[in-house]
Amino acid sequence: KAGVTQTPRYLIKTRGQQVTLSCSPISGHRSVSWYQQTPGQGLQFLFEYFSETQRNKGNFPGRFSGRQFSNSRSEMNVSTLELGDSALYLCASSSNQGGDSPLHFGNGTRLTVT
């Protein structure tokens, strides 16, 4: 079974631009979560989608948004990029929404904002 796939692996953007990151979950997984990883803040929860509905959201500004499609694939969008948005963005999928369901992570998209 194929793992979680994130595209692209690397992105370089300029301050003020917007960016869209893509995530394909493991086949059959309906829950997709997004995390931001930085050296200073560590891993921080962005949001979670289940069956095309955003169920949980972390403490990030409205510039960060996402969506999930009927095939469970998910995208996240960051508008008006800031230098501090430079990070590794990780997508994870799980088979259900329960807190005991382990997350399966992709290899991430490394975003650099200049």
Next chain:
Amino acid sequence: AQSVTQLGSHVSVSEGALVLLRCNYSSSVPPYLFWYVQYPNQGLQLLLKYTTGATLVKGINGFEAEFKKSETSFHLTKPSAHMSDAAEYFCAVSETGGGADGLTFGKGTHLIIQP
């Protein structure tokens, strides 16, 4: 609210020695606890998880962890370190029923294996 504290941002052990990575959590409800490992330029891989039942949990690659409710701890151990164990290790907590905060991770511990 839930939180996780990992003691020691870097831990160095000799190859063949015991590995002990410490994790303490805070949760207002019975937690689900996880350990993940991250190799350079990769995502996180699940090592083991505690949900209910036996408090000593065995995971992949010879790792195990013990849930101690009285100490609010979930330390990760491996009897004999191998060079391939060098990586970043994250402890994480999730409150029962999913919770609204997703998975809360500790800051991570970088494990260094000395030859």
